[in-house]
Amino acid sequence: MSKKNITLTIVSIISFLMLAIAIQADYLSGFESWVYNLSVGHMSDFLTFILIIITNIGGPIGIATICLIVLLIPKLRNNIGIPVYLSVSSSFLLDILLKQCFARERPNILRLVTEKNYSFPSGHAMVNMALYSILVIYTYNLIKNKKLKTILITIMSILVILIGFTRIYLGVHYAGDIIGGWLLGFADGMTVYMIMKRTSIDK
Numbered sequence: 589m590s591k592k593n594i595t596l597t598i599v600s601i602i603s604f605l606m607l608a609i610a611i612q613a614d615y616l617s618g619f620e621s622w623v624y625n626l627s628v629g630h631m632s633d634f635l636t637f638i639l640i641i642i643t644n645i646g647g648p649i650g651i652a653t654i655c656l657i658v659l660l661i662p663k664l665r666n667n668i669g670i671p672v673y674l675s676v677s678s679s680f681l682l683d684i685l686l687k688q689c690f691a692r693e694r695p696n697i698l699r700l701v702t703e704k705n706y707s708f709p710s711g712h713a714m715v716n717m718a719l720y721s722i723l724v725i726y727t728y729n730l731i732k733n734k735k736l737k738t739i740l741i742t743i744m745s746i747l748v749i750l751i752g753f754t755r756i757y758l759g760v761h762y763a764g765d766i767i768g769g770w771l772l773g774f775a776d777g778m779t780v781y782m783i784m785k786r787t788s789i790d791k
Contacts, residue, residue: 593782600775604709604768608690611708611764623763624697627756636700639754643701646716646751651676654719668726672719675780679718679773683711686772692765699759709768710761713752717773718780720744725781 610616644650655676658669692708724741731737752770755761 590782593778597775597778597782600771600778604771604775607764607768607771608708611692611762611768612690616762616764620762620764624695624756624759627753628698631757636758639757640701642747642750643712643754643758645747646712646754651715651719667730668723671722671726671780671784674784675718675722675777676715678780679715679776680711682772682776683709683714683769687711692762694760695762697759701758701760703760707761708765709772710752710755710765711769712755713748713761713766713769714773714776715769716748716751717770718776719773720748721774721777722781725777 607616655669655673658664658672661669686709687706690708691706694703694707724744727737727740727744731740748770752766755766756763
């Protein structure tokens, strides 16, 4: 188990805890308002339409589709499919638990989509970061073509950022929710990867 991977995971978890404390103490309200105002500075019907499509790509149906693809393809099932499924499912359950623990209400602003549960951390940000972080790791390790590897990793990284941005623009999350989701999603993906490295499934 790489010391670097362990360090990155621990740093992510500690950063999340510090962020959670700052949010509970209301230290980030100014920053979060600034990010939201910046996000909606060029709001339009067309941009809203595009961002709703992107946010749906990162929603339950989009995530489930990716999981099914990597689980159903025999050559991908053991090396990628199972780790992806574990990462997504564990981050999903963790998000449900933490939302109840922190019970942060969603922003009281213009909401362009409907969400009913609590706000912190962002489930979209967490689950997608967990999914794509572990996919990035396996893409880096398994694909030999450097150009293809770079293109795939870049696309996945941009997608995670865009999905997080849509949640702020659509008025259903604060910036702190997104950052918190990214931090824990990354830690989740790294943890699953490290566990799988120690099992016969990933050997």
